[in-house]
Amino acid sequence: MTNKQKVFIKTFGCRTNLFDSQVMLSHLEDFEIIENENEADIIIVNSCTVTNGADSGVRGYVNSANKMGAKVYLTGCGAHTKGESLFNADKVFGVFGQSEKAKINEMLKKETKFYEIGDLDFIDDTVVEEFIGKSRAFIKIQEGCNFRCSYCIIPFVRGDARSHDEEKILEQIRRLAANGFGEFVLTGTNVGSYGQGEKRSMAGLLKRMSQIKGVRRIRIGSMEPIQITEEFKELLGEPWLEKHLHVAIQHSSQEMLRIMNRRNRVESDIKLLNELSQKGFALGTDFIVGHPGETDALWKEAMENLKQMPLTHVHAFTYSKRDGTPSATMKGEINGLVSKERMLELNALITANNLDFRQKHRVPLEVLIESEKGNIYAGLDQFFNRIEVECEHDLSGNWITIEEYEINEEANYARL
Numbered sequence: 001m002t003n004k005q006k007v008f009i010k011t012f013g014c015r016t017n018l019f020d021s022q023v024m025l026s027h028l029e030d031f032e033i034i035e036n037e038n039e040a041d042i043i044i045v046n047s048c049t050v051t052n053g054a055d056s057g058v059r060g061y062v063n064s065a066n067k068m069g070a071k072v073y074l075t076g077c078g079a080h081t082k083g084e085s086l087f088n089a090d091k092v093f094g095v096f097g098q099s100e101k102a103k104i105n106e107m108l109k110k111e112t113k114f115y116e117i118g119d120l121d122f123i124d125d126t127v128v129e130e131f132i133g134k135s136r137a138f139i140k141i142q143e144g145c146n147f148r149c150s151y152c153i154i155p156f157v158r159g160d161a162r163s164h165d166e167e168k169i170l171e172q173i174r175r176l177a178a179n180g181f182g183e184f185v186l187t188g189t190n191v192g193s194y195g196q197g198e199k200r201s202m203a204g205l206l207k208r209m210s211q212i213k214g215v216r217r218i219r220i221g222s223m224e225p226i227q228i229t230e231e232f233k234e235l236l237g238e239p240w241l242e243k244h245l246h247v248a249i250q251h252s253s254q255e256m257l258r259i260m261n262r263r264n265r266v267e268s269d270i271k272l273l274n275e276l277s278q279k280g281f282a283l284g285t286d287f288i289v290g291h292p293g294e295t296d297a298l299w300k301e302a303m304e305n306l307k308q309m310p311l312t313h314v315h316a317f318t319y320s321k322r323d324g325t326p327s328a329t330m331k332g333e334i335n336g337l338v339s340k341e342r343m344l345e346l347n348a349l350i351t352a353n354n355l356d357f358r359q360k361h362r363v364p365l366e367v368l369i370e371s372e373k374g375n376i377y378a379g380l381d382q383f384f385n386r387i388e389v390e391c392e393h394d395l396s397g398n399w400i401t402i403e404e405y406e407i408n409e410e411a412n413y414a415r416l
Helices: 015-027 052-067 083-088 098-107 154-158 166-178 202-210 254-259 266-278 296-306 336-360
Strands: 006-011 042-047 071-076 094-096 114-116 137-140 183-187 217-220 244-246 282-289 313-318 365-373 376-380 386-390 399-402 412-415
Touching: 006 015, 015 042, 015 071, 015 098, 015 137, 015 183, 042 052, 052 071, 071 083, 071 098, 083 094, 083 114, 094 098, 098 114, 137 166, 166 202, 183 202, 202 217, 217 244, 244 313, 254 266, 254 296, 266 282, 282 336, 296 336, 313 336, 365 386, 386 399
Parallel strands: 006 042, 042 071, 071 094, 094 114, 137 183, 183 217, 244 282, 282 313, 386 412
Antiparallel strands: 365 376, 365 399, 376 386
C-alpha cells in the first residue's frame, strides 16, 4: 500500500471547482491522496479562467509544480483556454476537461501524454460521500450558464445551463448527512437556473432537501435577482434556510448593467433587496468595479443607488480583461488607481452596513465551527458572519448556539 503514487489537487477559483476536485478525489482508488503538495508525485491543477489574471496564476503554479519534480495535469475551465498551449509547451503531461474527471483514476495511469478536452454538454452523476478537510458539504446542482454577460468567458468553457438529476442530488445529500455533514452549500455555474425548462425548481429541490434527516442548514451559493421567484419567497421563513442570500447584481448603475449585457434592473434590485432585508436576511452580492465605460458620473450614480440597497456582504473585484469577451475590446478603460479608490469606497459602505446589521440583529447565533488556532475557534453563523470563539474544549466541526457575544467591526467574539 505504501508504493501508491501520491496525488495532490490544487484548486483555483469557485465553489464549483471545489466540488469538481472532490469528485476527482472520490475516484482516485489506486492513488494516495495527500494535502501537502511538496510530497506529491502527481499534481492535478483544477484551473480557473475567469480573467487573464486567473490564467496567469494557473500558469505560474504549473511552472512551480514542474520545479517540484511532480508530474503535472491540467483540468478545469483553464483547460479549454490555455490547455493546448501548456500541453504543446510540455508544461503538463495531460489535459482533460470537466466531462472527463470521473475517469481520472485510469487517466493518471497512462504512460503517454494526452489531451482529452471532452465536451460541454455532460452532466456529472458522481455521488460524493465525503469532503476532505471541510466542515460543510458543497453540492453541485447544475452546470453551465445561458447568460451572456459582456465580461464573462465562463459560458464558453462550461457550456449552456443544464441541471443535474434531482434524485442523484438527494442521494448525495442523504449519504453526506449520514456521514455527519449538517450544512449544505448548493453550487453551480449559475445555481439559480436549476430546473429551468424541466418542470423543476430551486424551491422544489430545497423543500425535498429539508426533509432529509440530518440536514440542518442549506445555503445557496448565488442567485440572480430574476431567479428569486414567488415560489422561492414562500420558503424565506423556513428555519433550515440560511438567513443570508447572495444575490448577484454586478453593478448598481443602469447604464453599466446595459454595457455589461446584464438582465437585472436597478429599480427592481432595490425593491427586491429591501423586501428580503425586511424578512431578516443578510444580503451579499458580486460587484465589478472599473469595467470599461464606468465614468465618474456613472460611479456616483452607482454609489447613490447602493445606499438604497441593504447589502451586508460583497464579493467585489476590479475588472480584469478576459480575452475573447465583448468587454475586452470596449473603449473607456478605467485607470487602475481610480478603480482602487472606488473599490475602497464600495467596501467601506458594505462594511458599515454589516456592522449596523449585526448591531440591530443581536439574536442567538447558530454557528458551525470550521477552524481553530490554539484555543480560538472560528465559524460562520446563520447570517454568514464570522465569529471567533475562545474555548478550552475542542469545538472542531461542532454546531454551537451562542447567546452572549461581543460585536466588533472585524467579527463577532465570544468566550465559552
